[in-house]
Amino acid sequence: MSEGPECQQNHAPATFSIGTPKPNHNITFHNANGEEVGVLDFNGPGLAFEGNAEESAIVFITWVGKMFKQRLDDEYQRGFKEGKNQ
Numbered sequence: 001m002s003e004g005p006e007c008q009q010n011h012a013p014a015t016f017s018i019g020t021p022k023p024n025h026n027i028t029f030h031n032a033n034g035e036e037v038g039v040l041d042f043n044g045p046g047l048a049f050e051g052n053a054e055e056s057a058i059v060f061i062t063w064v065g066k067m068f069k070q071r072l073d074d075e076y077q078r079g080f081k082e083g084k085n086q
Contacts (some may be wrong), residue, residue: 029056 025042029051037059038051049056 017069031055031059 006079009043010025024045027040028036029038029040031037036055038053040056041048041050
């Protein structure tokens, strides 16, 4: 089988670029009913907040308190079990 000109065609490589989407650095606060009560926006040159600051602060502090309490409980249980086994 010969390689004639019909098999040797020049094709310019296709060029394209893939951009990654800009990440969303917002923190959104929702009340107990699932309604959005505020957004901390970190996407611009500085921090911006929009929404009900008082209710958002309560949601945030409540969440931090629950996470901190859970961490303390976990550490206590781990330490208690380790101490009990000695």
